[in-house]
Amino acid sequence: MQHRRLIGLIAAAIALVLVGGRVVRGGLGSASAAETREAAADSASQEQQSGMLAQRTKGDDDAPITIFEASDFQCPYCRDFWEQTLPALEREYIRTGKARLVFLNLPLPQLHANAPAAHEFAMCGARQDRFWQVHDLLFQHQGQWARLDDPAPYFMVLADSAGLDADELTTCFTSGAVRGLVQQEAETNFRAGIQSTPSFIVEGLLLPGFAPPELWRPILDSIFVEKTQGR
Numbered sequence: 001m002q003h004r005r006l007i008g009l010i011a012a013a014i015a016l017v018l019v020g021g022r023v024v025r026g027g028l029g030s031a032s033a034a035e036t037r038e039a040a041a042d043s044a045s046q047e048q049q050s051g052m053l054a055q056r057t058k059g060d061d062d063a064p065i066t067i068f069e070a071s072d073f074q075c076p077y078c079r080d081f082w083e084q085t086l087p088a089l090e091r092e093y094i095r096t097g098k099a100r101l102v103f104l105n106l107p108l109p110q111l112h113a114n115a116p117a118a119h120e121f122a123m124c125g126a127r128q129d130r131f132w133q134v135h136d137l138l139f140q141h142q143g144q145w146a147r148l149d150d151p152a153p154y155f156m157v158l159a160d161s162a163g164l165d166a167d168e169l170t171t172c173f174t175s176g177a178v179r180g181l182v183q184q185e186a187e188t189n190f191r192a193g194i195q196s197t198p199s200f201i202v203e204g205l206l207l208p209g210f211a212p213p214e215l216w217r218p219i220l221d222s223i224f225v226e227k228t229q230g231r
Helices: 002-017 033-050 076-094 115-126 131-140 152-161 166-175 179-191 213-228
Strands: 065-071 099-105 199-202 205-208
Touching (some): 065 213, 099 179, 115 131, 115 179, 152 166
């Protein structure tokens, strides 16, 4: 119980000192932990059926901590997480077997017109086992494609850097083969009360907004101790 109270206090502190996060509607954290876990599990189940969940997961399947990241490729705060926080989490928690990260689609077209196309591009990349390559390129070059009237030609340039088969990508992207998947996942996240990007679900906790590594460490360390006690 002490660890649960500590985690709750740290989560509340993060909500007060967030340095970023785009709110779309309503109050954050409105979903209960049970509802949030249920929504994440539902989303994960859908992706397992599509065969692409593994392509969007970093880390060991048996890691004691699972971090679900709900993200928008055109969101500048999501890029900040990718650039400033994710490298530290990978080095200290994911590669050490303490945690795994699962990426969830949450494009916000009312704020970022090119986000849906970017997420479809990434999911088409996942079908070729190149999700993380596309993920990194989209954030790295966000400033180049975000304001284009039609980002599709630029995505084809990125596809070459990601090692994608051009014909297969074109068929996937132009046919809208993954559009329903992206839309359904976004709707599931909204129903769970996730209303900003980036947002994170960590063992039932809903943590909205970008935060630097020093604010993540006490949360993950506390959860890790709680999850591994008695092993």
